[in-house]
């Protein structure tokens with residue numbers, strides 16, 4: 001295990017003349033040239049000097065350094081949102097008439113992006129079952145990129161990274177993982193992964209304030225490719241939002257540790273609840289994917305999905321709504337915050353899926369995704385249990 005949270009969070013490569021302890025915030029759109037002779041030089045070597053905040057800014061630079069240390073990658077770039085991070089990869093590395101594989105149970109906006117935007121550039125997604133080795137192998141020569149989420153959304157499925165990395169290297173395919181659900185947790189450095197992305201909106205900020213995204217890679221050429229794209233597209237994160245995330249990173253580990261502890265406890269308690277029909281959570285011993293979990297992740301995570309027992313579709317939907325509406329837990333599409341969040345995925349983030357697709361992915365009308373927060377564990381548990389009284 002390689003983990004250097006404290007030392008990474010303490011680095012401040014850019015302490016200013018004033019020797020500030022807390023990371024400073026540079027709200028400036030451009031930087032002065034010392035003289036015209038140097039301005040020529042600065043422009044030539046814009047990778048090394050701050051000249052304009054769309055190219056670089058010290059607050060962003062520090063955030064990128066810290067995220068790359070935390071996730072054990074050499075290079076990091078921050079962007080306006082998680083979707084901007086995903087967009088940048090596809091638009092830079094795929095060309096017209098190329099195809100790529102994606103897992104189907106992913107974030108809703110990502111599916112929309114594939115079907116409604118990439119489609120216009122004639123870049124086609126093939127949604128395949130990444131768990132079925134034969135379906136992967138039979139189609140592998142057709143594709144240029146494989147995309148999936150480290151923990152699929154919302155039914156928290158894991159994929160075998162060792163096998164997928166092996167295939168990607170063998171067939172020279174770009175491997176791109178959305179790691180939003182497992183910051184600090186996924187042992188991504190064990191596998192030769194080309195890119196991972198994060199939505200900083202979720203765990204990195206953790207307080208429901210801002211949107212942000214990050215891309216990480218170990219390959220200098222891939223990094224420079226995206227770096228140049230950002231310079232001229234303007235998808236960079238703002239310095240103020242970077243600074244907020246910098247502040248949040250300082251307590252990310254403590255938040256995550258306690259959120260995971262809470263979720264572990266809740267899963268144990270949920271197991272004896274007669275109203276709950278299915279629980280999705282990989283960190284428990286007899287879970288069907290425990291073995292993959294054990295090798296790929298340092299800890300389990302803090303998101304639990306569960307379905308409610310009922311005879312009819314309508315009852316299932318109604319009962320899950322009653323539970324959500326009668327508890328103090330926020331009902332919103334975000335996740336990873338320090339306060340707990342409920343979401344019925346079937347009618348919100350995954351409503352674009354057909355009935356058949358939903359049943360293949362185990363997303364029934366009552367599936368509730370619970371992002372476990374930092375509240376007192378008994379407070380959360382009793383609140384949810386009392387809200388069950390309404391069904």
Ligand SMILES: *Cc1c(COP(=O)(O)O)cnc(C)c1O
Nearest residue numbers: 081082083107178180199201212
């Ligand atoms: C939220 C989310 C995104 C998109 O991030 P934004 O910051 O909202 O653009 C992408 N992938 C996953 C898994 C997410 O949860």
